[in-house]
Amino acid sequence: MVQTAVAQQKRVAGSRARRQEAVAGLLWASPWILGFVLFTLGPVIASLYLSFTQYTISGVPKWIGLANYVRAISGADALFWPSLWRTFHYALIMVPVGISLSLLIALALNQQLRLTPVLRTCYFLPSLTPVVAAALIWTWLYEPEFGPINWLLWLVHVQGPKWLADPSTALNALMVIGLWGSVGGGTMIIFLAGLQSVPPELHEAAQIDGAGAWTRFRHVTLPMLSPTVLFNLIIGIVGALQVFAVSIIATNGGPDYATWFFIVHLYQNGFQDFDMGYASALAWIFLVIVLALTMINLRLSNRWVYYEGESK
């Protein structure tokens, strides 16, 4: 009986200590929690409410139900679907090309060559350039008459296009700017870290079995790197779909809407036309699309992503 009472006392003391610890933890984290609730969760919930209203900042939100969503999806907004397809088009090229080039550079830099540290820095530098500065520099490089790119083309008797001023070349020109700033950056560094964590004994074993460089890459490196590829793929898709700054700075969505991406459309509606209700609906549609793509990606990843120690 005495033993039970002591045990109960200990249990009570233990749970009190745990509670105190939890309260202390929450108190320490409270500045972040408060900031998150006020500046992230609050606006997110507010934007969900606003998406069902007609709201222009200067007036009071007026409840209109699903009208904003209907306007977007029904095609009443002539720029909704084109901007969405254009964004997919951009992502469909940028993500695979960006990931492939980043992996190639990482593979090259993973060789223990003398100049590797210097090359690593060189490849990483463009990603440190702010998007605004990069876009402005490229605007000058692309200048049709007096820019260096068309001057080089002129030297080899090629009439250069008008690049950012021409609706048929502007999107591709922006992709080049995007790739220049991203392939040697974070994606490459993550691949490099992934490559360095591939156990060397696997390569040695494959080599002893007579596997050549390509076979080792195909059957050892790639499977071991697949979680890294999945991570870069998801981050890359989300990043590419969010393309905004380079378009606003270099082309302002033009010419002829050639670089009018989904987020540009959202920004224009929200902060230029002050249709905050409709812009909120666009933001929620975008969230659903990104979420769906990420879920599909994760579901499909079971088929091609290999985690070390896992048997398939």
Added chain:
Amino acid sequence: MITTAQAFTKQTGIPVKPVSYGPEPEYESKELALYATKQVADVVWDSSCCILGLGNRGLFKDLNPIIKANNYDMSDYLPNALTSLSLKGKLYGMPWGVHPGNGGLVYNVNMLNSAGFSKVTEDPSSVLDWTYDTLLQAAIKTTQQSNGRVDVFGYLPGTDYLSLTNVTGAFGGDFLSADGTKLTMDDPNFLKGLQWVYDAFVTHKVAPAPNAQGDQLFDSQKLAMELSGYWGQFQPGIKNNAFQWNDSLQPAGPNGKRGGHLTINGICMAASTAHPNEAWEFIKFLMSPAQNVAIVLSGGGRPAARKSVLNSPILMQKMKSHKVWVQAIEQAEPWREPANFRWEEFNTTIQQSFANAWVGKQTIEQTLPQATKLLQAVLDKPVGI
């Protein structure tokens, strides 16, 4: 503005704290956000893009009752400027800085002289008798090529609403009806104006790409002429008087009329102000001819729509081409915008919709159906801002 505020405080004893809302177009977003949170300043600068729309939303006070109560003399002000800032009999701002659309022509005297236009001098009146045909001929003759590459372009038109209406207005056409409710883009005179711009870009290839940095090209003598405005008199990029130049007016059209509507930087009073009397005193101070002339000379603005400012001997003497602008400002039509106040959106749509024409991918006629559809969609939207 800090110096102006200090001078006002010294004169009246009323403290003023200048605040910046950053550059346009984000300026209006910040202004609206501050208004919504009841933090907007007592006296607010804004441009004609948004004054009527914001006034319609109740952001600005109607100044007419205040003017009447103070017996403030308005006879010095240009009627068209006051009309531009008025909606349903309410005046939502004072016309602090005006100009007749993007109606300026910055020109390189030396290049034009070399191309055979010997009468052109640094006197801005020397090109006032030009027609659009003369301008095109001058652009053709000043464009220079070597080895299949353009060394100097003749002229850079603008492709936004204000720039295009300047040309189409001279030909007698416009995008919009005077009340801003209907598109008038099927008017043959309007199409003649657009065709002139198309010819400059495509037919005669006298213009660089529409997105070219005109001032930089002009300052480095890669461009002989460009469309500009009152602000064209300030070209800080031209060092050590490298060449002779000035900023005059765009040509008159076939009927002898210049295009363009008044565009205005207005000084408004926030409806939420708790200090209307002090705010009015500050507005009066900003609108006083001496202060306004000083602001223009500092490179910070355009003249107020007041006869005493426009005819100021100081501006006539010290500004490079002020004298030619006076008549253009006095004769310009009132500001014109969509009746639902969606000017920014209208302007963006114009810039996007005609882009294929300026690079020769489509003719003006081919761009019209899509442009009309998109611009009509803007007009069909509910009242904005």
